[in-house]
Amino acid sequence: MNITVYLGANPGNDPALTRAARALGRWIGDSGHALVYGGSKSGLMGELAQSVLEAGGEVTGVEPGFFVDAGFVYDAITRLIVTEDMAQRKAKMIELGDAFIAFPGGTGTLEEIAEVMSKVSLKHLDAPCILYNLNGYYDGLKALLGHMIEMGLSSQEKQAGIFFADSLEAIRAILGDARPHRPHQASRSARMASNQRRVSGLSDSKASIRST
Numbered sequence: 001m002n003i004t005v006y007l008g009a010n011p012g013n014d015p016a017l018t019r020a021a022r023a024l025g026r027w028i029g030d031s032g033h034a035l036v037y038g039g040s041k042s043g044l045m046g047e048l049a050q051s052v053l054e055a056g057g058e059v060t061g062v063e064p065g066f067f068v069d070a071g072f073v074y075d076a077i078t079r080l081i082v083t084e085d086m087a088q089r090k091a092k093m094i095e096l097g098d099a100f101i102a103f104p105g106g107t108g109t110l111e112e113i114a115e116v117m118s119k120v121s122l123k124h125l126d127a128p129c130i131l132y133n134l135n136g137y138y139d140g141l142k143a144l145l146g147h148m149i150e151m152g153l154s155s156q157e158k159q160a161g162i163f164f165a166d167s168l169e170a171i172r173a174i175l176g177d178a179r180p181h182r183p184h185q186a187s188r189s190a191r192m193a194s195n196q197r198r199v200s201g202l203s204d205s206k207a208s209i210r211s212t
Contacts (some may be wrong), residue, residue, distance in 0.1 A: 001033045001175070002060075004097030007113040008105035009042040009072070017104060020134050022051040023168055024103070025073055029055025036096045038089070039063030039081075041074035044103065049074050062092045073174060081156045090115060099128045099175055102139040120161040121154070 021044045029052040029127055039046055039061025049059045052159045059077040067073065073080060080115060090112055094100075102113035119125035131138040142164050148154035165171045192202050 001098045001099060001111050002036050003028055003033050003099050003175075004036040005091050005103060006038070006093075006105060007044045007103035007107045008109060009038070009040045009045050010106070011043045011047075012104070014135075016135060018047050020132075020168070021047045021103060022113070024048060024076050024101075024132075024171070025051025025057075026055045027168060027172065029057025032057075034058040034060065036062065037154060038092055038093075039074060039077070040067070040072045042072060042092045042211070044105070046074055046172060048103070049077055060096060062089050064098070076091050094119070094125070097127065101130045101132055101171065102138075103132045104134055118163055121158040126161070128163060129161055130163045130165050130171055130174055132171065133166050136166075138164060158208045 007021065010036065013074060014139065023036065025048045030101065032181045035049065035052045037049060037059070040046060040063065041049070049061070052059050053076060056121070058079075059074075059075045060079050060081065061074060062081045062083060063073055064083050068080075068082055081092055083092055093112070094116060100116045102109055102116075113129070113131065116125065116129050120127070131141065145154065145159055145162065149156060149159070163174050165174060
């Protein structure tokens with residue numbers, strides 16, 4: 001399973017964030033899953049990717065060209081997909097994912113997971129959308145979603161694929177029996193074939209794909 005994780009390129013000021021990011025990464029690698037993330041070597045993003053690699057897992061980074069040019073890319077990851085802009089980055093990370101996790105992060109993380117939540121609500125995306133509510137980080141968002149239902153602006157049915165997990169154990173339980181099927185998305189084999197066609201002049205261990 002490809003697990004797309006959204007999180008910040010800053011470490012934050014709570015050591016629990018780094019510990020939790022590394023624990024999540026170790027589980028992804030140990031369990032045979034693969035990570036899709038934003039491609040950065042900095043902050044929590046770098047900690048997560050490194051821990052997946054150390055556990056023997058594969059890591060795909062998706063990063064816009066201007067971040068690559070600025071030197072933010074993590075060179076040790078399995079493969080890198082370079083996009084023209086942030087919109088293409090978000091689309092590619094959704095395309096590749098079988099499940100989605102928002103780790104505690106900033107406004108960029110919120111923007112990215114909000115798009116996934118919207119697609120889940122519209123039934124355009126049939127995959128688990130998990131808010132990692134570490135130490136109550138997403139309590140405010142959880143309350144807001146409940147308020148939307150109370151006001152008749154959303155419904156439990158629309159929010160059925162959105163989960164709040166307080167721990168890694170809760171995330172594992174949500175994903176344990178997940179068999180995602182994503183309508184309106186290309187099949188896994190078709191996507192892999194398409195990506196392979198775009199790779200040229202690179203080793204098997206690391207691929208850089210420039211989206212058009």
